[in-house]
Amino acid sequence: MAYNNTELLRFLDAQNKLYLTALEEIKKGKKESPWMWFIFPQIKGMGSSDTSRFYEIKNADEAIAFLEHPILGKHLIEITAELVKKEEADVVNIFGSPDVEKLQSCMTLFASIQNTEPVFQEVLHKYFDGSSDFHTLQLLYSNL
Numbered sequence: 268m269a270y271n272n273t274e275l276l277r278f279l280d281a282q283n284k285l286y287l288t289a290l291e292e293i294k295k296g297k298k299e300s301p302w303m304w305f306i307f308p309q310i311k312g313m314g315s316s317d318t319s320r321f322y323e324i325k326n327a328d329e330a331i332a333f334l335e336h337p338i339l340g341k342h343l344i345e346i347t348a349e350l351v352k353k354e355e356a357d358v359v360n361i362f363g364s365p366d367v368e369k370l371q372s373c374m375t376l377f378a379s380i381q382n383t384e385p386v387f388q389e390v391l392h393k394y395f396d397g398s399s400d401f402h403t404l405q406l407l408y409s410n411l
Contacts, residue, residue: 275332277322278339281305286342293349296361303366306346307373308333312406314369327407330376334383343377347386351393358394368400375399379407 285302292298304314304322310330311323324330334340350361359367371391378387378399391397 274329275336275339278305278308278333281322282339282342286346290342290346290349293346293353293361296353296355298362298366303362303369306342307370308376309369309372310376310403310406313372313403324376327380330407331380334377334380344384344386347374347384347390351386351389367394371395371398372400372403375403376407379404 281302282305285300286306288300289298289302289306292300304318308322308324309319311320311325314320314323324333334343350358353361355361358370361367362370371394374387374390374395377383378391391399
């Protein structure tokens, strides 16, 4: 199923307001504002709150569309690359819990896309000992 830009508007609307804040917080090494859901989205079924369900990625096709989008994909790669640059070895110190679990889920989702940017796998290696989020993989492959 192909996705068009209107189906990703929920992310664009939110990122227009808070992306630069999110990027600055990552550069400073401490997430402080509520932006996790639309900057580092997860696959459908991972979240239970209304907000997480609103910003969930429905399936692999939508994940690909997100990554290929000229703004959303650029933002995701840019902020993820900033995270890789951090000297902090414990990602919990940057995100806290449960956002660190959301990050692992998001990185697993986008690392699973064929021919994707290596930066997502780099985060998994640096902060999660190379481990993908098993539940994310289960949900992703059950939706194919």
